[in-house]
Amino acid sequence: MSQFDYRQFINKTVEWFQCSRGLAIFAACAKLIRDYDFADGGFFLYQRRLVRDPFHHPMEIFFPWGSLQEEHAWIQQVIDDQDFLRDREVWRKLSDRELFDHQVLLTHATISVWPLISEEQTIGAIVLVRNRQQENDRPYLEVDHLGSMIAYQVTSAINSLLARRRLELAKEDLEQQVKEQTLLEAKLRKVQEFQVLLSRANEAIAQAQDEHTLLQEICDLAITYTHISLCWVAKPEDSGWVKSLVHSGQGGFLKGLRVSVDGQKFEGSGAVGTAxxxxxxxxxxxxATSRAMAPWRERLAQYAFKSSAALPIRRDDNVWGILTFYHHEENAFDEELQHILKDLAQDIGFGLDRIDLVRQERQAHEFNQILLNNVRAGVLVVRYPSRVVEKVNEKLLTIIGIKHEEMIENHPIRKIFFDEKVFHQIGGLSNMILNTGEGQQSDVLYHTEDGQKRYFDLSGHRWDKGDGMWRIIWTIVDVTDRFYYEENIRNLNRQKTILLDNTLAGISVIRYPERVIIEANQRYAELVGYHEAKDVIGHSVVMIYPNVEQAQRMATLAEQVLEDGHGKLRDLILKMPDGMKKYVDVAGELLEKSQDHTLILWTSIDVTERRVLMKKLEKEALYDLITGLPNRRYFEHYMEDVFADFAQRKSLCALIVIDLDGFKTVNDTYGHLMGDQVLRIVGGRLRQALDKEDFIARLGGDEFILVIRSEKEKSEMEAMLYRLGQAVQIPIVLGRGQTAKVGLSAGICYAHDEITNFKQLVRLADQAMYHSKGQKFDRKNFWTIAQG
Incomplete structure (x- = not known):
């Protein structure tokens, strides 16, 4: 800051006005006269007579230096630039009669005022007082009296102007605050939209079964819940050119679009390639101002895209694709939205990794299913070409006489089939299975470690685990007893020989067309619910089928055996004498066919446990494990049937989406086990509050969905909603004197002809629920009815 030259200021002021006689006064408005006293009022007076007084003595120059000790660089600049006369027309209003009303002053002096302005604020004024001359050309007023007279007038006028200026500034500040508040509210709405997008996307990720469906749903959610104009997922091919996997929004933009990830190409400079x-x-x-987007500027302008975002999607810790957004506003992606979109891209990567994990688990399940289907046989998994044993079941250990799986797992298969001849025999069968996918061989000789001979039936299925190496799942059945039976009765009739082929299964010989049992082993008698084989011989097989359908299935299989010589049937239902049912797999072999009678050998294996387990697995796939209610998958199947019926009979009233309020607090306070207990209790209360024909499912988290099938008037629907609210809000006893309480927010969508599918119904109800949840602190009811 330069040093302020007071003397230069005074001299230049007087020189500027070129007064023959007069008075120049500078008033510093920041510190005006206090109590109208010159001593400490922050006011200085400069007087100079350019002609001598009547006594021909020069006038004294004086001013109080203490009032100007604060240095102001802007004053020096004002003087140098001669800029202090700005807005002169405005300040003319302060001159003469409009400013000063002191009668003596108005009679004997002419006064002019000019502002000193800095940074749009008035901080001082130049006041010029010219004495009106007498005939003798002498001033009427002495300058010392004149200064005293105008001090109060100058101070009051400037204070009045400053007050008006403060009001103007206050108004401007208020308008600015309103503008900033409006912008802040718009920003918060946009952030809330993207937070809803992130929440809904994570729900989709949690339920996703395949990558294409997941990515498409993410794009659809972005268009539904935000003002994004186009959302698409890009993935480069081996050539480096990008292809669109899925998109939603203004998809016409993508037709013919050429984008590359190769930085050497002109089309590789954009957001996708750079990301x-x-x-x-x-x-x-x-x-519009980005050079990187120049290759597509015309196309972007055609669709009014003004902002873009490209975010890498990582899969298995490697960049797999690019999530891309276009918006019709400039500066659409501020720092907070960028963080949300980064979280979204990261969560999508987690979702893809989860899909991969589920796929691996599914493969493991398929493997376990194969084991399950052969629980009565030994199972052996061998990796090729190394021929290393990876897995065995307990039945195999029993068959080969080894106590612990550690003794053979991760060892070469030769440790089991150590006989050279048998080893090469199995090697030939392995090659056939690896080429064709499956194969089998009967009566394979096996020597146990203690020298005993055992005979096995082997069957193998090729399995691709997806790691580049083939496996064969071997099924091994100990047929030693069967083999020796065959040795003993080889010279007997053929029917006895085949009867003993499968001693581990129920075996029977049926004569047709009478369908009478003429031979059976003990296992068959047990299968059909009798103590001894003699109890079933001579009886018709019709007695063992529970209904006409099962009898017809067996009759159809018998016709196949008569025509082809053999046939198989899975999950045939048998009826026990006590009314119980069993499931069996049946295989038939034609023994003898003549005009008088025909004999068929049937081999039956009890698969009831397998059937029960399969049903359990099917139920777990359709029902929520925590609440026992139908899950999302069951709900979707159910709604497809409901909508088909609705199109014909209008048998659907409304759909209600419910989200529990305060459930997260329960989880955080009491733990997830107590949280699960709360979900079970709430689910049960909701079910009890509904009519019998209505439906309820848990979609996941703390979200339930209700399908109202019964027709209800408005008052009946409100009464039902009040019942639901009261049922949910009853405190829940958790034990040890602890209780929990949750509320609920609900969205309702009534079915009507304009709704063409249940997903549209769910989406409208879901949006209404979120509206209700957003207004939960000042809403009248806990539910909101969807519009449209």
């Missing part, structure tokens, strides 16, 4: 190469998000908040 792929840098493995980092790229945001362009002004496409």
């Amino acid at each position: 792929w190469r840098l493995e980092e998000p790229v945001f362009f908040n002004s496409i």
Whole structure:
């Protein structure tokens, strides 16, 4: 800051006005006269007579230095630039009669005022007082009296102007605050939209079964819940050119679009290519000024896209694709939205990893299913070409006489089939299975470690685990007893020989067309609910089928055996004498066919346990494990049937989506086990509050969905909603003197002809629920009815 030269200021002021006689006064408005006293009022007076007084003595120059000790660089600049006369027309109003009303002053002096302005604030004024001359050309007023007279007038006028200026500034500040508040509210709405998008996307991720459906749903959610104009997922091909996997919004933009991830290509400069190469998000908040987006500027302008975002999607810790957004506003992606979109891209990567994990688990389940289907046989998994044993079941250990699986797992298969001849025999069968996919061989000789001979039936299925190496799942059945039976009765009739082929299964010989049992083993008698084989011989097989349908299935199989010589049937139902049912797999072999009679050998295996387990697995796939209510998958199947019926009979009233309020607090306070207990109790209360024909399912988390099938008037629907609310809000006893209480928010969508599918119904109800949840502190009811 330069040193202020007071003397230069005074001299330049007087020189500027070129007064023959007069008075120049500078008033510093920041510190005006206090109590109208010159001593400490922050006011200085400069007087100079350019002609001598009547006594021909020069006038004294004086001013109080203490009032100007604060240095102001702007004053020096004002003087140098001669800029202090700005807004002169405005300040003319302060001159003469409009400013000063002191009668003597108005009679004998002419007064002019000019402002000193800095940063749009008035901080001082130049006041010029010219004495009106007498005939003798002498001033009427002495300057010392004149200064005293105008001090109060100058101070009051400037204070009045400053007050008006403060009001103007206050008004401007208020208008600015309103403008900023409006912008803040718009920003908060946008952030809330993207937070809802993130929440809904995570729900989709939790339920996703395949990557294409997941990515498409993410794009659809972005268009539904935000003002995004286009959302698409890009993935480069081996050539480096990008293809669109899924999109939602203004998809016409993508037709014929050429984008590359190769930085050497002109089309590789954009957001997608840059994000792929840098493995980092790229945001362009002004496409029109971005050189990187120049190759597509005309196309972008055609669709009014002004901002873009490209975020890498990582899969198995590697960049797999690019999630891309376009917006019709500039500066659409501020720092907070960028964080949300980064979280979204990261969560999508987690979802893809989860899909991969589920796929691996499904493969493991398929493997376990194969084991399950052969629980009565030994199972052996061998990895090729190394021929290393990976897994065995307990039945195999029993068959080969080994106590612990550690003795053979991760060892070469030769440790089991150590006989050279048998080893090569199995090797030939392995090659056939690896080429064709399956194969089998009967009566394979096996020597136990203690020298005993055992005979096995082997069957194998090729299995691709997806790691580049083939496996064969071997099924081994100990047929030693069967083999020796065959040796003993080889010279007997053929029917006895085949009867003993499968001693581990129920075996019977049926004569047709009478369908009478003429031979059976003990296992068959047990299968059909009798103590001894003699109890079933001579009886018709019709007695063992529970209904006409099962009897017809067996009759159809018999016709196949008569025509082809053999046939199989799975999950045939048998009726026990006590009314119980069993499931069996049946295989038939034609023994003898003549005009008088025909004999068929039937082999039956009890698969009831397998059937029960399969039903359990099917139920777990359709029902929620915590509440026992139908899950999302069951709900979707159910709604497809409901909508088909609705199109014909209008048998659907409404759909209600419920989200529990305060459930997260319960989880955080009491733990997830107590949280699960709360979900079970709430689910039961909701079920009890509904009519019998209505439906309830748990979609996941703390969200339930109700399907109202019964027709209800408005008053009946409100009464039912009040019942639901009261049922949910009853405190829940958790034990040890602890209780929990939750509320609920609900969205309702009534079915009507304009709704063409249940997903549209769910979406409208879901949006209404979120509206209700957003208004839960000032709403009248806990529910909101969807519009449209």
